[in-house]
Amino acid sequence: MTRRVPESQRVRDALENAVVDGRYRPGERLDPARLEKEFGCSRTPIREALQALERSGLVQIRPKRGTFVTELSISELAERFEVMAELEGMAARLSARRIEREPLDDLQRALLECEKHAMAGDADRYYYANACFHGIVYDSCGNEYLRQQAHALKRALQPYRRLQLRVPDRMRRSLAEHREIADAIAGGDAETAENAARDHVLVQVKEFSQLVRTWRHLTEHTSG
Secondary structure, eight states: OOOOOOHHHHHHHHHHHHHHTTSSOTTOEEOHHHHHHHHTOOHHHHHHHHHHHHHHTSEEEETTTEEEEOOOOHHHHHHHHHHHHHHHHHHHHHHHHHOOHHHHHHHHHHHHHHHHHHHHTOHHHHHHHHHHHHHHHHHTSSOHHHHHHHHHHHHHHHHHHHHGGGSTTHHHHHHHHHHHHHHHHHTTOHHHHHHHHHHHHHHHHHHHHHHHHHHHHHHHHHHO
16 A cells, blocks of 8 residues: 655655756745645645755745745755765764664665665655665664764755756666665675765766756756
8 A cells, every 4th residue: 555645745845856957946936825826735735845945955944035945056066965975984884883683674675665666767766765775874873973964964965866866877876886885784894885875975966967057058048
């Protein structure tokens, strides 16, 4: 039986896609009344979705002015991905030393979920299985401060990490990278786990930057 997606999550996912696809431009104000009509829902899930997007850094809620799409340059996003790569690498290294049996089993299950959705070509479901995989690595590192920082930055980069999954063949390669990380953690190989996890994020910087340049170029021409 398929679990029903909460209304606020449905709206959030749709808004994320709209922002990264360029339908809502950086600096543009998001009108809650218009969003209610667009998504056919009440004000509450709209408010919850916007609050979640503010926590991720995708939008900014300004008192008495409204909610605006955050303006970040490609270089600013690349800087955040570089920091994420170091956090991912550190978490994987520590997890290889500290992970326990139950979370290790959970990691393998998350990997199987990634494989299932990659085979089906379902980028959205793959992303959530992917997020679960990475979350287990963070939660198993044994360093609470690192865990919190990794989760916080992952939330901020969530829409952009989803976007790079649209690069042709990216899901297949991402899955192979996940296998390498999981195998290293399971084998207690801290150095390989760290390098594999870091490289897994760094490759996204290059692919994401190219993808963003492409869709910005297209939106500029279609709107011009």
